Amino acid sequence: MIAIEGLSKNFTTANNRITAVDDLTLDIREGDIFGVIGYSGAGKSTFVRLLNRLEEPSDGKVVIDNQEITALNADDLRVTRQEIGMIFQHFNLLWSRTVKDNIAFPLEIAGVPKRERESRVQELIDLVGLDGREQAYPSQLSGGQKQRVGIARALANKPKVLLCDEATSALDPETTNAILDLLVGINKRLGLTIIIITHEMHVIRKICKQVAVMEAGKIVEQGDVLDVFLRPKQQVTKKFVEQVMGTDDEDDGVDDLAHTYDRGKIIRLHFVGETANQALISQVAKTFNIDINILQGKITRMQHGAYGTLFVQMDGAPDEMDRALRYITDETSVEVEVVRDVE
């Protein structure tokens, strides 16, 4: 759906030359919610603005839905931009226009007749949950409501792609979650491809399927969100995973707990995906003649399943414990690691 090849952007200032985006190559599938995460200055905003040519690339190619964006002349670009919606951290609304007129604005530019415009605006107001606020001005809205207007406006011309540049960074956690839920709903309902730029791993965890990690203009790690959470390779990725999961140092407490047991095995269970942790523990304890004590755990829910680690102490006859471990390894998606074996 989106093919990015060798994309670069250099900025030249009075005494400096900065490569904000450095030779990026990336494919994004149709209908995905794709996250790009990085710290401030990594080049995320520049990258996303290159996709609709709000920034002109220094080099490289962007193809969206078989159309080479980077090859379009100004007139064609104006038309094609209607297929690429965008929302911003600070909403970028027109302050002198009402909610309704903000949403109608891109339709006016596209030359949509008045009657059609009005019914489309009403549809969009319903879609983003702004019923009753049509005549309000942006200054009379909460942050979450302003972003809802931003989303409705971005969707006005029925784009194929929605670009979100730190769209929830100015919002409190509760409003962030509501806006992220709205984006997931829109993705499901309209099949829209969404690209999200953020510095918050929580955002990636909650709604993305795929993630790319950016550092110094490059993508340093990329993959399925669950895989990246489970096996972060780069230091920068580990730091982002820690935002959600805490640090490994926090696992040290397990040693103290484990030492209170002088028998059995201490086991680390990695949950990746579908398996519901509670159900698995009780099922294993019922099926096999063993005891399981939960020592410590961190499980987080993601868009596509649960992810996390649970430390347990298992006790029973050695061959029964082996059978239970083999069952977990062979029959579930949970990964098993024996941390300590007290014979």
Ligand SMILES: Nc1ncnc2c1ncn2[C@@H]1O[C@H](COP(=O)(O)OP(=O)(O)OP(=O)(O)O)[C@@H](O)[C@H]1O
């Ligand atoms: N118009 C510009 N002129 C000169 N340098 C720029 C320009 N825009 C961005 N840069 C530089 O490019 C680099 C990447 O900036 P960019 O805004 O893309 O990063 P970011 O990851 O989005 O960070 P932030 O979230 O802080 O905006 C930075 O070093 C920035 O100073």
